[in-house]
Amino acid sequence: MSLNGIFPIDQWDFQSRSILMELSDADQARLMMHAREEHYQKGDVIFREGAMATGIYFIQSGMVKKYKIGNEGQEHIFYVAGAGEFIGYHAVLADECYPDAAAALEESVLSYIPAADFLEVITTSPNLSKMLLKVLSHEFTVFTNNVSAFAQRPVKERIAIALIILREKFKRSVADGQPVLIRVSRDDIANMAGTTRENVARTLTEFRQEGILSTHGRKIEVTDIRRLADISNFPD
């Protein structure tokens, strides 16, 4: 079941995957010239908030959470990036330290691309430059949605949104037609929705009783995506 017509998933997705695909072979080669392959286990930190940004990362496989740590140590996950997406480019482009941290949600393989290579290709390829402007501008849409959701929507709706997004991310690593099993801890879901694990557990129970999803051990399978989209309360 696609989300077409029931939830505007593109407004919640950075779509940085499109960058590499639209690049010429020559530019791709230059970008990856000194790329270094790095392997991360579930939970491994890729970079921390406030660290110097020396390069960007391309996700070859796996899944990565982007998050900030609050004053009292609470983690807030504001984006989950999957295979084909880049991370860490904001800091390099803005010439700032990383404003956020990134960690592997599952076993992942990333390519580390030195800042110099990235900046060089930008300078010489008007195409990449234009692509990036487009991607970064689109992120604005994603973030306005995010901020508004957190500022105004109740916890149940936010959990529904988090589940829809996660399902979409996990769908990509599953053969068509196969059930999509979301493998994420309740804590991570809580940190995405800006609530507590207890509230997530309660809400999942409620959704299960209403036939919206089923759980297999810790894994979550959404069985009625349309109803979930209804609960998320998005017009689209």
Add this chain to the structure above:
Amino acid sequence: MSLNGIFPIDQWDFQSRSILMELSDADQARLMMHAREEHYQKGDVIFREGAMATGIYFIQSGMVKKYKIGNEGQEHIFYVAGAGEFIGYHAVLADECYPDAAAALEESVLSYIPAADFLEVITTSPNLSKMLLKVLSHEFTVFTNNVSAFAQRPVKERIAIALIILREKFKRSVADGQPVLIRVSRDDIANMAGTTRENVARTLTEFRQEGILSTHGRKIEVTDIRRLADISNFPD
């Protein structure tokens, strides 16, 4: 009193003001070639969410709120832009409809710049392109701060943040040393902080009693910015 060392205001400011300043005279001229001056009264809508983006705006004077309208009609203000800032460029760059709406917070004069002129200068000026990448990347920092604040911070802290940001915006139109009077409705503050006008009124009373601010009619004067920054609970 500056915010240096007590609050990271740059992490809450888009800094798009820098764009025009760094542009060569020739590029500026080309950008403004067909610019049209538009006057807006307080409350006037500049563009609406979902409208086709046919151009961008440069704020000559005044103040503009960027906001989204929620399902139940609640307005959420996620940014206040002042003189020297651009608005509406995300939609043009991403080739999308406006993801948000903009309206004048006070009498304002804007220059409307047709999309074609903007895009043309981008294509021919690597400088503008680079500036924009930097600004857009910085906005990412601003938004992660915003989202995290809404996801995790209590109402009182969010109101403190809103007041600090508003004071900073109003400071720019006040002679040095003169008191900064924040002229914004309680509703607008509530819509910035993601709460209700009643909570804003109560919190303002509390702040007044603690000597953090004083009110002159509907205007707010922050008298102890340091304490306000303390309450906002930012490490910086």
Add this chain to the structure above:
DNA sequence: TAGTAAATTTGATTTTTATCACATCTCTAA
């Protein structure tokens, strides 16, 4: 495969925030 630590779930309770109702204040326009 049993044992166990960690993760999840559930219930009770407290805290925070929103809502409702209405009093009071402010500013504008006649």
Add this chain to the structure above:
DNA sequence: TTAGAGATGTGATAAAAATCAAATTTACTA
């Protein structure tokens, strides 16, 4: 200058969400 609409402030109450305190389940590991 003054009426009065609209904005703001306050108190009481309701609703939402967080916290606290166990049970129970799950997924490893020995």
